[in-house]
Amino acid sequence: MYNFQKIEAKWQEKWRQAEVFKTPKTDNRPKRYILDMFPYPSGSGLHVGHVESYTATDIYSRFSRGCGYRVLHPQGFDAFGLPAENYAIKTGTHPTETIKTAIAIFTKQIDSLGISYDWSHSVVTSEPDYYKFTQWFFLLMYKNGLAYKKKAKVNWCSNCQTVLAREQAEGGICERCGTAVIQKDLEQWFFKITDFIEDQEYEGRKISGLLSGLDSLDWPESTKAGQRHWIGRSSGAKVNFTLLTSDQSEFSVEVFTTRLDTIFGCTYLVLAPEHPLVEDLLGQAENSTAVKDYLKQVSKKTELERTDLNKDKTGVPIRGVSAINPFNHQKIPVFIADYVLANYGSGAVMAVPAHDERDYAFAQKYQLPIKTVIQPETGLDFDEGVFTADGLLLDSGEYTGLTSLLARQRMVDFLERTRQGGEQVNYRLRDWLVSRQRYWGAPIPIIYCDDCGAVPVPKKDLPVLLPEDVDFRPTGESPLKNSSSFHQVTCPLCGASARRESDTMDTFVCSSWYFLRYADPQNKTVFADPSKLKEWLPVDLYFGGAEHTVLHLLYARFFTKVLRKYGYLDFDEPFLRLRHQGIILGEDGNKMSKSKGNVVNPDSLTNLSGADALRLYEMFMGPLEEMKPWNSQGISGVSRFLDRVERIFDESPRSDDEEAVSFLQQTIKKVSADINNFKFNTAISALMIFVNYLYEAKNKKGEWPLANENLGKFLRLLEPFAPHLAEELWERLGYSSFLALSPWPEYQPELVKVETFILAVQINGKLRASLQAPIGLDQESALVLAKADPVVSKWLEGVEIVRQIYIPEKLLNLVTR
RNA sequence: GCCGCGGUGGCGGAAUUGGUAGACGCGCUGGACUUAAAAUCCAGUUGUGGCGACACAGUGCGGGUUCGAUUCCCGCCCGCGGCACCA
Numbered sequence: 001m002y003n004f005q006k007i008e009a010k011w012q013e014k015w016r017q018a019e020v021f022k023t024p025k026t027d028n029r030p031k032r033y034i035l036d037m038f039p040y041p042s043g044s045g046l047h048v049g050h051v052e053s054y055t056a057t058d059i060y061s062r063f064s065r066g067c068g069y070r071v072l073h074p075q076g077f078d079a080f081g082l083p084a085e086n087y088a089i090k091t092g093t094h095p096t097e098t099i100k101t102a103i104a105i106f107t108k109q110i111d112s113l114g115i116s117y118d119w120s121h122s123v124v125t126s127e128p129d130y131y132k133f134t135q136w137f138f139l140l141m142y143k144n145g146l147a148y149k150k151k152a153k154v155n156w157c158s159n160c161q162t163v164l165a166r167e168q169a170e171g172g173i174c175e176r177c178g179t180a181v182i183q184k185d186l187e188q189w190f191f192k193i194t195d196f197i198e199d200q201e202y203e204g205r206k207i208s209g210l211l212s213g214l215d216s217l218d219w220p221e222s223t224k225a226g227q228r229h230w231i232g233r234s235s236g237a238k239v240n241f242t243l244l245t246s247d248q249s250e251f252s253v254e255v256f257t258t259r260l261d262t263i264f265g266c267t268y269l270v271l272a273p274e275h276p277l278v279e280d281l282l283g284q285a286e287n288s289t290a291v292k293d294y295l296k297q298v299s300k301k302t303e304l305e306r307t308d309l310n311k312d313k314t315g316v317p318i319r320g321v322s323a324i325n326p327f328n329h330q331k332i333p334v335f336i337a338d339y340v341l342a343n344y345g346s347g348a349v350m351a352v353p354a355h356d357e358r359d360y361a362f363a364q365k366y367q368l369p370i371k372t373v374i375q376p377e378t379g380l381d382f383d384e385g386v387f388t389a390d391g392l393l394l395d396s397g398e399y400t401g402l403t404s405l406l407a408r409q410r411m412v413d414f415l416e417r418t419r420q421g422g423e424q425v426n427y428r429l430r431d432w433l434v435s436r437q438r439y440w441g442a443p444i445p446i447i448y449c450d451d452c453g454a455v456p457v458p459k460k461d462l463p464v465l466l467p468e469d470v471d472f473r474p475t476g477e478s479p480l481k482n483s484s485s486f487h488q489v490t491c492p493l494c495g496a497s498a499r500r501e502s503d504t505m506d507t508f509v510c511s512s513w514y515f516l517r518y519a520d521p522q523n524k525t526v527f528a529d530p531s532k533l534k535e536w537l538p539v540d541l542y543f544g545g546a547e548h549t550v551l552h553l554l555y556a557r558f559f560t561k562v563l564r565k566y567g568y569l570d571f572d573e574p575f576l577r578l579r580h581q582g583i584i585l586g587e588d589g590n591k592m593s594k595s596k597g598n599v600v601n602p603d604s605l606t607n608l609s610g611a612d613a614l615r616l617y618e619m620f621m622g623p624l625e626e627m628k629p630w631n632s633q634g635i636s637g638v639s640r641f642l643d644r645v646e647r648i649f650d651e652s653p654r655s656d657d658e659e660a661v662s663f664l665q666q667t668i669k670k671v672s673a674d675i676n677n678f679k680f681n682t683a684i685s686a687l688m689i690f691v692n693y694l695y696e697a698k699n700k701k702g703e704w705p706l707a708n709e710n711l712g713k714f715l716r717l718l719e720p721f722a723p724h725l726a727e728e729l730w731e732r733l734g735y736s737s738f739l740a741l742s743p744w745p746e747y748q749p750e751l752v753k754v755e756t757f758i759l760a761v762q763i764n765g766k767l768r769a770s771l772q773a774p775i776g777l778d779q780e781s782a783l784v785l786a787k788a789d790p791v792v793s794k795w796l797e798g799v800e801i802v803r804q805i806y807i808p809e810k811l812l813n814l815v816t817r
Numbered sequence: 818g819c820c821g822c823g824g825u826g827g828c829g830g831a832a833u834u835g836g837u838a839g840a841c842g843c844g845c846u847g848g849a850c851u852u853a854a855a856a857u858c859c860a861g862u863u864g865u866g867g868c869g870a871c872a873c874a875g876u877g878c879g880g881g882u883u884c885g886a887u888u889c890c891c892g893c894c895c896g897c898g899g900c901a902c903c904a
Contacts, residue, residue, distance in 0.1 A: 220822095222821045226900085234903075236904085256903095256904070258904065306902095307902070308902095338902090341902075344904080350904085356904065361902095427903090546898080546899090583898095626830095627823095631828075634843055638842080643856095681831085682831070684842090685841040688841055688842075689841065692841090699858090762884085770837060805884055805885075810836060
């Protein structure tokens with residue numbers, strides 16, 4: 001086995017000293033910004049998933065440099081956040097320390113893989129130089145009315161005494177202790193992301209919306225679908241119902257429906273327990289005790305209980321109150337039920353049990369009338385029960401007989417005419433809750449003054465530094481409140497004593513703009529100089545895990561659109577091309593986890609087989625984007641391949657052979673195309689096939705069939721995948737320049753000399769012979785050739801050829817009778 | 818339930834617009850070299866039948882279109898990922 005330890009250390013040092021991968025200054029070459037999703041620097045170091053992702057972008061970067069692009073290929077660290085804080089709570093070590101150590105480990109590990117990052121363009125989100133601008137972004141949002149404070153329900157773990165981030169309360173259970181999360185009303189900061197769902201124009205600048213902007217992007221379809229679903233646009237109608245109480249007072253309540261065509265089947269109305277009208281109606285209810293009991297019950301429920309689909313729906317009627325259907329003027333009962341969500345639409349729905357499954361279940365339980373008003377267009381054959389599809393209207397007054405589609409249009413017209421409602425679009429997407437009652441994050445730059453109210457921290461006072469001298473153990477309030485030096489300040493406007501906002505920002509805020517900072521990471525005055533942004537942005541290739549399908553990518557797009565709107569950027573989508581890597585499973589087919597003991601450590605592999613072998617193996621395992629299991633024996637295959645490559649360069653005569661040169665050209669074509677399409681597994685396969693061919697030819701000829709110049713071209717193809725060995729062998733060929741900086745070989749079709757091909761002869765679609773034939777063979781000669789074959793002629797005995805299909809250079813199919 | 822992705826040898830996987838299914842690699846079997854082992858090299862490796870040339874079957878299942886289907890269409894089954902009372 002070749003001495004990979006020595007070779008890899010040697011070239012890593014040479015690259016570093018010669019600054020081979022330094023980001024180039026502006027010149028007339030086209031640019032390519034190739035970006036990895038930056039990692040969270042955890043104490044356990046790099047795992048094989050990082051290696052997969054970083055190798056993939058490294059291959060593309062090295063390839064791009066060879067192809068004459070100016071390349072920006074940076075890496076940084078997403079250092080704020082709960083894992084570091086929780087680790088700190090557990091061990092008592094300050095997050096600043098653990099992060100510093102972890103970053104050192106990550107950097108060393110990444111360098112030992114030979115990844116061609118330019119570390120001078122790095123960022124660390126927990127450093128004041130960085131979060132100064134995270135705070136600046138907050139102020140930009142605030143100034144433009146895009147950051148606001150309101151009371152909101154947040155996830156609260158009563159055991160840990162803290163608010164949880166949404167991703168920490170998945171399934172309604174606290175990630176840390178397993179306690180069921182409850183909802184608490186607290187004042188929270190929000191970003192108005194919902195303002196950017198649809199296209200808009202501002203001071204002559206067109207900004208595509210979060211929805212339509214997706215259309216032009218080269219992203220995986222699944223990711224686009226995930227974002228569209230999360231935004232959840234649904235168009236329907238708002239309808240006003242009049243509520244009548246026993247003392248003849250009237251209220252109006254708005255409902256949202258996508259199925260206005262079913263309104264003649266509406267047999268009751270439902271309000272969410274949190275609906276503002278509930279309080280007003282409480283006094284009117286004949287059964288106010290029962291209603292109060294129900295409200296109390298609901299408030300005690302955990303999020304988990306409330307969203308459990310397997311549980312029976314619950315609710316309570318408001319007796320003495322009824323609603324009037326604006327279409328048929330029928331009086332219907334009004335319910336409060338927690339299957340209606342307060343924060344979607346208007347928090348009230350018209351219930352049509354015959355045509356909605358949820359309403360049906362509720363109606364059955366409370367024995368409410370079920371009135372069918374839609375029948376399938378195909379007529380007749382429909383059973384009792386719920387029919388949720390569109391169809392023809394039944395029993396619906398003047399609308400009877402219309403299709404659902406037409407009925408919806410006419411009914412909306414009626415609502416608009418009579419001012420009882422109209423068209424309405426709703427979204428599932430809510431505004432982004434960005435405040436966290438946690439220590440390890442960027443402080444929100446707001447000061448509260450008794451006289452002046454909420455006052456933004458003046459720009460000259462940024463960054464608002466995160467104090468290091470606080471007890472960061474969670475108490476239910478932000479730990480920053482414990483630091484009096486931090487908390488007690490004077491008002492920037494009037495100078496009176498005031499207090500600082502003690503919440504920090506969601507780490508997703510920090511990661512929503514880091515890709516802009518890479519263009520100009522040292523800038524002290526602005527987040528990035530406009531000229532630098534123009535030089536590098538938008539990102540040409542963004543690569544990372546599919547777990548960021550929704551949140552991170554949506555937030556980063558939102559930030560970009562805000563910046564575009566206010567003139568800081570000249571583009572409105574940050575990531576033009578996006579690809580995900582598939583998860584690497586453990587050898588047992590399970591997800592890698594410490595508890596399962598199936599975690600593969602990259603360090604042990606670089607020590608055992610070398611970085612080049614590890615890189616090559618991970619790229620050879622299978623399609624990049626697919627989930628695939630680790631196979632510890634698999635790496636020996638690529639190690640063997642590298643050994644075979646190395647032995648070609650042992651002393652031995654070498655001279656160009658026409659056939660080998662031709663094959664090399666075909667390999668150049670194949671490998672280049674595969675890299676462009678991120679099909680690294682087949683690119684490596686092509687390199688292996690070529691090396692196998694060289695050995696075969698040498699066995700026949702007694703010498704290697706390629707001279708040095710062409711062997712150099714082969715090394716250039718190998719370099720993105722196995723850069724250390726490739727550089728070493730390049731040097732052995734006598735070159736003193738860096739292979740990484742030499743141009744990518746151009747495919748020269750005129751050197752491809754292929755004289756024969758294998759003609760597949762089929763009879764009635766079944767393969768009967770594979771014959772060697774000269775290129776350019778015409779159909780007639782192909783038939784002659786085929787007939788001369790004993791197997792073919794046997795099959796043609798006593799039958800008549802009624803049809804021939806000839807695909808030149810490929811196949812001849814004879815159809816017989 | 819909805820959305821998205823997938824199902825090919827013992828294993829990971831390969832197959833331009835439909836055109837030789839199983840490339841490449843792992844593993845396995847046999848052989849060469851060696852006192853022996855490792856390493857390396859050579860040969861074989863979808864199944865069934867046959868010494869063999871060959872033949873038949875075969876890309877989750879059932880149909881269809883076609884000279885020809887892993888690829889296209891219809892109807893299912895299974896697995897994975899995401900969302901999940903969004904009216």
